Amino acid sequence: MSSEVDHSTIEEMFGGRSVACPCCQNTLTPAMLLQLWQEMQALQADQSAFARLPAGSGAxxxxxxxxxxxxxxxxxxxxxxxxxxxxxxxxxxxxxxxxxxxxxxxxxxxxxxxxxxxxxxxxxxxxxxxxxxxxxxxxxxxxxxxxxxxxxxxxxxxxxxxxxxxxxxxxxxxxxxxxxxxxxxxxxxxxxxxxxxxxxxxxxxxxxxxxxxxxxxxxxxxxxxxxxxxxxxxxxxxxxxxxxxxxxxxxxxxxxxxxxxxxxxxxxxxxxxxxxxxxxxxxxxxxxxxxxxxxxxxxxxxxxxxxxxxxxxxxxxxxMCEAHWTNPSPIDQRTLYGGNSVLRGQAPRIDPAQPDVIV
Missing domain, CATH: 3.20.20.140 (Metal-dependent hydrolases)
Structure with a gap:
């Protein structure tokens, strides 16, 4: 369906038929359907814009x-x-x-x-x-x-x-x-x-x-x-x-x-x-x-x-320098600070050690 959808398009598509909401089973009017469509388009535009940020999946x-x-x-x-x-x-x-x-x-x-x-x-x-x-x-x-x-x-x-x-x-x-x-x-x-x-x-x-x-x-x-x-x-x-x-x-x-x-x-x-x-x-x-x-x-x-x-x-x-997070030490939540850890019953996060870089 084109992103250019208006009230008349919804009316033409559904005519006199009713559409039930999958959540509550109440009838969705053409105006409600148009609003849902517009909100979905806005979400997709937001996701597309967010994907343009640097560093792959997010900035x-x-x-x-x-x-x-x-x-x-x-x-x-x-x-x-x-x-x-x-x-x-x-x-x-x-x-x-x-x-x-x-x-x-x-x-x-x-x-x-x-x-x-x-x-x-x-x-x-x-x-x-x-x-x-x-x-x-x-x-x-x-x-x-x-x-x-x-x-x-x-x-x-x-x-x-x-x-x-x-x-x-x-x-x-x-x-x-x-x-x-x-x-x-x-x-x-x-x-x-x-x-x-x-x-x-x-x-x-x-x-x-x-x-x-x-x-x-x-x-x-x-x-x-x-x-x-x-x-x-x-x-x-x-x-x-x-x-x-x-x-x-x-x-x-x-x-x-x-x-x-x-x-x-x-x-x-x-x-x-x-x-x-x-x-x-x-x-x-x-x-x-x-x-x-x-x-x-x-x-x-x-x-x-x-x-x-x-x-x-x-x-x-x-x-403060970028190497601190671009080349970080692996996380091991079993590590203690003053005899204490961040663990409160959860399974510890243990990241694999990074391989040595051969120059």
């Missing part, structure tokens, strides 16, 4: 902002199946304020240690960013204690940036912590991931960039995250990487992102999910890629905003 994707400590192993498995090869977990708050520096130490140790192991056991390469979040920077005594311990984590394996840092309520204490951490990023030669505030976002984003520039930080080494249509033009004009969080009901939606990429192109634009302990979607990057493909955005553009741009900036310190 290689990176989610460069994902709070995986709050997610389940099901999420890791689904992300790997959707083509996500790597995630970056930025340090942030846990839903309530921490009361002592030991809580931060344990948290930083988890995202640089066990979480890195757990992700790898489900086929995802895990990196992280370390920093004092702006929401907890207003407790000066605690903030100072955290700033004192940050250097011990900034040089750890798998740390690709300092972040996420920036403003929340845009207080003097937040700016003080921001400036101190910008200096640490310069000392440790790390890129910076910026959290922009939920309230007065445009003003807070501009103020953040003013502070970065007053500290002499190179915008090409800094990702400004959680952007929207109000902030993106200034962020791009001032030379920063411009990241968009695809977060249900807030921040940025898939359709809006696709429109932004269509208008502005892929240069210095990055897509992430910021999935966390709230209502959020760990497949947001994959779904954005699929939607952009369905809208006819070229595969190379999708690959740039959903993969290579993130790799370019977060790979600057050498801790």
């Amino acid at each position: 290689r994707l990176i989610d460069p902002h994902a709070h995986m400590i709050a997610r389940t192993t099901d999420d890791y498995e689904a992300m790997a199946k959707a083509g996500i090869v790597a995630v970056i977990e930025p340090a942030f708050w846990l839903g309530q304020a921490r009361t002592n520096v030991g809580s931060f130490i344990d948290y930083f140790s988890t995202i640089t240690g066990f979480e890195r192991f757990r992700a790898g056991q489900f086929g995802i390469r895990h990196y992280c960013a370390i920093g004092l979040n702006p929401k907890e920077a207003n407790n000066r005594a605690l903030a100072d204690a955290v700033l004192d311990v940050l250097p011990r984590y900034l040089a750890k394996e798998g740390v690709v940036a300092l972040g996420e840092i920036g403003f929340d309520e845009q207080t003097a204490e937040e700016e003080r912590a921001l400036r101190a951490q910008i200096e640490l990023a310069k000392e440790f030669d790390l890129p910076i991931m910026i959290h922009t505030p939920h309230r007065d976002k445009k003003q807070g984003t501009s103020r953040t960039m003013d502070v970065l520039e007053s500290c002499g930080f190179d915008p090409a080494r800094c990702v400004i995250d959680h952007n929207n249509e109000e902030t993106l033009e200034e962020v791009l004009a001032r030379g920063y990487w411009c990241a968009f969080t695809i977060y249900p009901s807030t921040k940025m939606g898939n359709e809006r992102l696709a429109a932004i990429v269509e208008k502005h192109g892929p240069q210095r634009i990055i897509v992430d999910s910021a999935c966390d302990w709230g209502v959020s979607d760990p497949l947001a990057v994959a779904k954005s890629a699929r939607l952009m493909a369905a809208r006819g955005i070229p595969a190379e553009v999708i690959a740039q905003v959903c993969y290579s741009n993130a790799l370019a900036v977060y790979g600057l310190n050498g801790e």
Whole structure:
């Protein structure tokens, strides 16, 4: 049947005959049949567009902002199946304020240690960013204690940036912590991931960039995250990487992102999910890629905003590179971390060892 089907075609085909729904046996009207046909055509177009993405059955994707400590192993498995090869977990708050520096130490140790192991056991390469979040920077005594311990984590394996840092309520204490951490990023030669505030976002984003520039930080080494249509033009004009969080009901939606990429192109634009302990979607990057493909955005553009741009900036310190997932170590879920495994009664996944390459 041709893809050009309308109501009159359905009427002509079925005339006065009725068609029963195979599920409920109720009568399907010509209008219902037309709607089903149109939905089937849309699904086929979406599948065809998704197949045009690079890397065979699906694109290689990176989610460069994902709070995986709050997610389940099901999420890791689904992300790997959707083509996500790597995630970056930025340090942030846990839903309530921490009361002592030991809580931060344990948290930083988890995202640089066990979480890195757990992700790898489900086929995802895990990196992280370390920093004092702006929401907890207003407790000066605690903030100072955290700033004192940050250097011990900034040089750890798998740390690709300092972040996420920036403003929340845009207080003097937040700016003080921001400036101190910008200096640490310069000392440790790390890129910076910026959290922009939920309230007065445009003003807070501009103020953040003013502070970065007053500290002499190179915008090409800094990702400004959680952007929207109000902030993106200034962020791009001032030379920063411009990241968009695809977060249900807030921040940025898939359709809006696709429109932004269509208008502005892929240069210095990055897509992430910021999935966390709230209502959020760990497949947001994959779904954005699929939607952009369905809208006819070229595969190379999708690959740039959903993969290579993130790799370019977060790979600057050498801790993140493609070989980590193009030539990975085989997964063996019998492996232990601190005496513990990811197994909870399931049969362990044991990938065969890769044959040695003879040159």
